[in-house]
Amino acid sequence: MACEPFADFLQRFKADRQHGASELARQALVWLGQSVTELACLDAAARRALRDQVGQLTAARPSMSVVAHLLQRWQQQLDAVDDAAQLAAAATQLVALSRQAVDDCVTYARQLISPQQTLLTHSCSSTLMRLFSSLRGMDCHIVVCESRPLCEGVSVVRQLDDWDLATTLITDAQAGLYTAQADLVMVGADSLLSDGALVNKVGTRLLALAAQRDNCPLYVVAESFKQRPPAAGEPVLEQMAVSELGHDLPSSRLANTYFDITPADLISAWVDERGVHRRFSPML
Amino acid sequence: MACEPFADFLQRFKADRQHGASELARQALVWLGQSVTELACLDAAARRALRDQVGQLTAARPSMSVVAHLLQRWQQQLDAVDDAAQLAAAATQLVALSRQAVDDCVTYARQLISPQQTLLTHSCSSTLMRLFSSLRGMDCHIVVCESRPLCEGVSVVRQLDDWDLATTLITDAQAGLYTAQADLVMVGADSLLSDGALVNKVGTRLLALAAQRDNCPLYVVAESFKQRPPAAGEPVLEQMAVSELGHDLPSSRLANTYFDITPADLISAWVDERGVHRRFSPML
Numbered sequence: 001m002a003c004e005p006f007a008d009f010l011q012r013f014k015a016d017r018q019h020g021a022s023e024l025a026r027q028a029l030v031w032l033g034q035s036v037t038e039l040a041c042l043d044a045a046a047r048r049a050l051r052d053q054v055g056q057l058t059a060a061r062p063s064m065s066v067v068a069h070l071l072q073r074w075q076q077q078l079d080a081v082d083d084a085a086q087l088a089a090a091a092t093q094l095v096a097l098s099r100q101a102v103d104d105c106v107t108y109a110r111q112l113i114s115p116q117q118t119l120l121t122h123s124c125s126s127t128l129m130r131l132f133s134s135l136r137g138m139d140c141h142i143v144v145c146e147s148r149p150l151c152e153g154v155s156v157v158r159q160l161d162d163w164d165l166a167t168t169l170i171t172d173a174q175a176g177l178y179t180a181q182a183d184l185v186m187v188g189a190d191s192l193l194s195d196g197a198l199v200n201k202v203g204t205r206l207l208a209l210a211a212q213r214d215n216c217p218l219y220v221v222a223e224s225f226k227q228r229p230p231a232a233g234e235p236v237l238e239q240m241a242v243s244e245l246g247h248d249l250p251s252s253r254l255a256n257t258y259f260d261i262t263p264a265d266l267i268s269a270w271v272d273e274r275g276v277h278r279r280f281s282p283m284l
Numbered sequence: 285m286a287c288e289p290f291a292d293f294l295q296r297f298k299a300d301r302q303h304g305a306s307e308l309a310r311q312a313l314v315w316l317g318q319s320v321t322e323l324a325c326l327d328a329a330a331r332r333a334l335r336d337q338v339g340q341l342t343a344a345r346p347s348m349s350v351v352a353h354l355l356q357r358w359q360q361q362l363d364a365v366d367d368a369a370q371l372a373a374a375a376t377q378l379v380a381l382s383r384q385a386v387d388d389c390v391t392y393a394r395q396l397i398s399p400q401q402t403l404l405t406h407s408c409s410s411t412l413m414r415l416f417s418s419l420r421g422m423d424c425h426i427v428v429c430e431s432r433p434l435c436e437g438v439s440v441v442r443q444l445d446d447w448d449l450a451t452t453l454i455t456d457a458q459a460g461l462y463t464a465q466a467d468l469v470m471v472g473a474d475s476l477l478s479d480g481a482l483v484n485k486v487g488t489r490l491l492a493l494a495a496q497r498d499n500c501p502l503y504v505v506a507e508s509f510k511q512r513p514p515a516a517g518e519p520v521l522e523q524m525a526v527s528e529l530g531h532d533l534p535s536s537r538l539a540n541t542y543f544d545i546t547p548a549d550l551i552s553a554w555v556d557e558r559g560v561h562r563r564f565s566p567m568l
Contacts, residue, residue: 145457146432146529146531147457148430148432148455148456148457149455151531154531154532154533157533157537158533161537167537168537168538168539169529169531169533169537169538169539170538170539171432171433171456171486171487171529171540172432172455172456172457172487173429173431173432173456173457173485173486173487173490173544174486174487174539174540174541174544175490176486176487176489176490176493176544177486177489177521177541177544201457202455202457202458202460202461203455203456203457203458203460205460205461205494206457206459206460206490206491206493206494207490209460209490209493209494209497210489210490210493213493237461245430245453245455247430247435247438247453248438249438249441249442249453253441253445253451253452253453254452254453254454255452255453255454255458256455256458257458257461260457260458260460260461
């Protein structure tokens with residue numbers, strides 16, 4: 001099957017609210033790898049076009065460092081390798097590396113959860129969904145914030161139900177009622193900044209403040225590809241269409257920032273493919 | 285016009301999500317005063333019935349101390365006064381006292397706001413609406429949390445727009461993005477506990493935690509009738525129908541607690557009809 005035109009892929013990639021940052025990064029690598037295999041020849045013009053596409057994909061999801069990180073790693077190959085097949089293989093390898101890193105994160109995060117516990121989470125993280133899938137049938141209770149505006153928490157609860165896990169869906173505003181009774185808060189990440197601060201779906205910062213207040217540990221589960229390179233500077237917190245809020249008000253009266261930053265001192269531990277770190281452990 | 289039957293009034297009173305605690309308390313007093321004027325005679329049976337109605341109205345809104353407080357004051361008259369007209373007048377006087385207290389709160393709260401400032405608020409407080417009405421046309425910016433599940437923040441923004449005030453409506457989860465740029469947070473109250481802790485629409489606690497983190501002062505504007513008598517014990521946080529969340533999930537998977545408690549150490553000052561108190565000043 002021929003590769004989807006870049007403009008179409010970019011548009012979907014930019015608008016995607018369903019998939020997490022890692023999954024989107026892998027989708028971009030798959031697209032780039034496939035498009036390379038379809039090239040007549042990997043000449044200078046083709047390389048320029050690919051570099052431009054990498055730039056556009058990276059810019060499309062500025063809050064997601066894993067996109068920048070994995071695509072940058074692939075671009076290093078693009079600069080170094082002459083053979084199209086080798087370059088496509090590099091994309092496949094990076095996808096596999098990313099998947100393995102997530103699996104290893106899940107293995108370590110799993111060790112933090114015991115039966116009878118109540119776990120509180122926010123939004124939908126594909127890493128946490130893999131973790132929850134490994135808990136199937138466990139006698140624990142997972143409280144999920146709905147995560148406005150699009151309320152992806154609802155589909156999380158549906159999936160957990162299918163996995164025989166006890167759940168409660170709450171509005172984001174109710175998070176502060178649950179941190180005192182939860183054993184732990186666990187969230188994924190869109191990015192981790194160089195000091196360990198967490199860029200994640202908006203509402204995470206409030207949840208983390210309540211968790212700290214109530215002495216409830218908060219764990220961030222994210223493979224190290226999500227670490228933002230220090231040279232990348234301050235992250236941009238993506239704004240999405242205010243129509244997503246669903247309110248009948250002039251758009252100038254509405255705000256829809258999708259991410260917030262949770263400072264490192266609110267985080268009890270960072271779980272990555274290397275283990276559980278009580279202090280942030282940068283890879284870069 | 286004859287008084288609405290008690291059962292009908294009670295049902296509306298219990299289900300009301302539009303009006304604040306003070307307004308509801310006044311509505312109850314108006315109903316009781318009117319029902320007294322319609323009595324054939326104020327005999328022991330009539331007094332018993334009235335006492336029972338006071339009890340039912342108080343129990344219907346357990347998070348709203350102002351209801352308990354004002355109705356208790358009226359019941360003291362019921363126990364002391366023989367004349368129906370005098371008892372009806374006592375209800376009218378308590379309504380006037382409540383209104384005056386709110387007006388005086390607004391006068392003091394108004395002095396805390398200057399032009400060019402950004403004010404962040406949550407939910408809809410009738411006291412704050414009176415305050416905002418006094419700001420008409422002022423060059424300030426009011427950021428309003430939507431306040432899930434019913435999003436009464438939307439109608440707040442519509443009203444502020446009519447009053448030529450610049451507004452931004454945000455999801456509750458975005459509150460933590462705005463406390464760093466706001467000059468003050470101002471909220472009303474459903475109740476104040478004996479140590480100054482605030483019972484208010486759920487989400488207030490998270491907003492207060494973010495305000496403290498960002499050194500943004502938080503003011504509670506509430507007449508002293510909203511103080512919960514120490515003898516009343518722990519407040520009940522009302523649960524409302526989970527259908528209000530609007531999610532297609534089994535009701536056993538949903539929670540809809542309407543109020544939360546913001547501890548006193550997160551509150552910069554309490555504004556009541558006597559002034560602005562940097563330390564909580566109980567009336568009882």
